[in-house]
Amino acid sequence: MVKAIQQPADPGPAAWNSILPPQSPRSSLSNKTTADWLIIGAGFAGLSAARRLSELHPNDQVIVLDACRIAEGPSGRNSGFMIDVPHDLSSDDYGGNASNDHRQIRLNRAAIAYAMQAKDQWQMADEAIVASGKINGAMSSRGVTHNEAYARHLDRLHEPYERLDEQAMFEITGTRCYLEGLYAPGTVMLQPALYTRLLAASIESSRLRIHEASPVVSLEKEGTGWVAYTPQGSVRAPRVVLTVNGHLQSFGYYDQHLVHVYTYGSMTRALTTREVNALGGQSNWALTPADPLGTTVRRFSGTGGDRIIIRNRATYDPSLSVSDKRLERIASDHDRSFLNRFSKLKDVSMEYRWGGRLCLSLNSVSVFGEIDKNLYAACCQNGLGTAKGTISGKLIAELASSEQSDLLEDQLKDTGPAKLPPAWIANLGGSVRLKWGEFRAGKEL
Numbered sequence: 001m002v003k004a005i006q007q008p009a010d011p012g013p014a015a016w017n018s019i020l021p022p023q024s025p026r027s028s029l030s031n032k033t034t035a036d037w038l039i040i041g042a043g044f045a046g047l048s049a050a051r052r053l054s055e056l057h058p059n060d061q062v063i064v065l066d067a068c069r070i071a072e073g074p075s076g077r078n079s080g081f082m083i084d085v086p087h088d089l090s091s092d093d094y095g096g097n098a099s100n101d102h103r104q105i106r107l108n109r110a111a112i113a114y115a116m117q118a119k120d121q122w123q124m125a126d127e128a129i130v131a132s133g134k135i136n137g138a139m140s141s142r143g144v145t146h147n148e149a150y151a152r153h154l155d156r157l158h159e160p161y162e163r164l165d166e167q168a169m170f171e172i173t174g175t176r177c178y179l180e181g182l183y184a185p186g187t188v189m190l191q192p193a194l195y196t197r198l199l200a201a202s203i204e205s206s207r208l209r210i211h212e213a214s215p216v217v218s219l220e221k222e223g224t225g226w227v228a229y230t231p232q233g234s235v236r237a238p239r240v241v242l243t244v245n246g247h248l249q250s251f252g253y254y255d256q257h258l259v260h261v262y263t264y265g266s267m268t269r270a271l272t273t274r275e276v277n278a279l280g281g282q283s284n285w286a287l288t289p290a291d292p293l294g295t296t297v298r299r300f301s302g303t304g305g306d307r308i309i310i311r312n313r314a315t316y317d318p319s320l321s322v323s324d325k326r327l328e329r330i331a332s333d334h335d336r337s338f339l340n341r342f343s344k345l346k347d348v349s350m351e352y353r354w355g356g357r358l359c360l361s362l363n364s365v366s367v368f369g370e371i372d373k374n375l376y377a378a379c380c381q382n383g384l385g386t387a388k389g390t391i392s393g394k395l396i397a398e399l400a401s402s403e404q405s406d407l408l409e410d411q412l413k414d415t416g417p418a419k420l421p422p423a424w425i426a427n428l429g430g431s432v433r434l435k436w437g438e439f440r441a442g443k444e445l
């Protein structure tokens with residue numbers, strides 16, 4: 001028996017979901033039932049796996065269980081960058097090893113194609129998902145050096161980009177704080193909660209049922225299949241797919257292999273027309289920091305108004321939980337980062353503050369494959385789950401269905417996360433590395 005001892009917990013509200021009109025809750029699992037497939041976790045990976053299974057086996061019964069409501073977990077609390085080009089968060093400039101980067105680009109682009117196909121198929125609005133590209137913004141000479149190194153890396157990969165000068169950055173962002181930017185055209189931007197909601201609603205049918213507020217508290221082997229228990233019900237299924245990202249560890253797998261990091265966001269209240277005019281710039285833009293440990297900034301106009309979103313700080317939390325106090329402390333860092341960029345908006349307050357989980361591995365690879373008889377996993381997205389979750393969810397459905405493809409071969413080259421050093425070294429090393437990286441990010445934070 002595998003007990004899922006620890007349930008997911010994310011501090012603060014899922015802001016992207018909060019600015020949307022309320023959605024009616026889906027039922028939680030309240031009976032004993034059976035299905036051909038059970039998927040645990042309804043984020044990018046779980047919804048993609050469910051979507052692909054229903055394409056491959058239109059007559060099969062698929063059940064998806066999530067501990068929380070759709071778009072309330074990390075899939076609805078991220079910054080919405082679905083990035084095609086290398087974005088290795090553990091490197092100084094996002095670049096990794098060239099041959100691995102080519103493989104990763106193929107996988108990321110396949111994820112983007114699958115998401116854009118969903119957009120066309122179910123007529124999702126641009127607000128939910130749009131191909132717009134993104135900018136790596138540099139506020140300091142150190143940031144410019146990072147962009148230069150990244151540009152050289154993109155040259156080696158024969159990937160297109162454009163360098164933007166200070167004036168071009170001003171015209172886009174309305175702030176003079178950016179010295180320059182590197183625009184890469186292939187990124188797709190999500191309103192992550194809206195995209196996740198629309199995807200869930202589009203794939204649901206009488207054969208594909210999604211239950212919210214249905215935490216799996218234990219998972220037992222039964223013959224060659226499995227039975228998953230929630231507080232009020234159970235599902236028996238011959239095959240189970242775990243798409244719970246870092247909570248894979250709570251199911252008893254990959255202990256001492258997964259690196260649990262929280263990162264944090266703040267979203268302003270809706271700007272007034274006067275504030276929008278005072279700021280200037282474009283109404284939608286998306287900027288990742290030139291230094292991976294700097295500040296991500298988005299300006300977003302859509303349902304819920306015209307807002308600015310700040311994301312920074314990363315904390316190593318192997319306990320898979322953080323306190324509300326932590327959120328309060330990080331709020332002041334966010335306010336500082338916001339004011340450093342938007343002094344014109346000094347009277348604009350943050351309406352939402354939140355945190356969310358990332359799962360990384362020391363060697364930047366995912367957990368992908370059959371981890372026990374008829375138990376499959378697509379987890380550990382290394383902080384880039386919009387693309388990696390989408391593609392690994394799709395491909396795990398294909399692997400479990402004995403499909404074959406070059407892309408599946410590419411995904412299977414992720415050989416699994418390296419073992420962490422003993423807990424006290426990992427704790428110390430993880431925290432020190434993040435703090436040192438943030439210190440070095442300096443003005444980019």
Ligand SMILES: Cc1cc2nc3c(=O)[nH]c(=O)nc-3n(C[C@H](O)[C@H](O)[C@H](O)COP(=O)(O)OP(=O)(O)OC[C@H]3O[C@@H](n4cnc5c(N)ncnc54)[C@H](O)[C@@H]3O)c2cc1C
Pocket residue numbers: 004006007008040041042043044045046065066067068073074075076077078079080081082083214215216217243244245246247262263264265311355356357358359378379380381382383384385386387388389
């Ligand atoms: C502030 C922030 C900004 C980010 N920005 C970006 C970004 O711009 N681009 C990007 O690519 N990534 C970003 N990320 C990371 C991204 O959100 C994750 O990588 C992504 O959500 C992982 O997708 P997933 O489907 O694998 O897992 P998740 O989205 O974590 O989904 C797993 C689901 O499993 C459920 N679950 C866990 N345990 C159980 C259980 N016992 N029973 C039932 N259900 C369970 C959880 O409730 C959860 O909904 C960001 C994250 C944060 C927090």
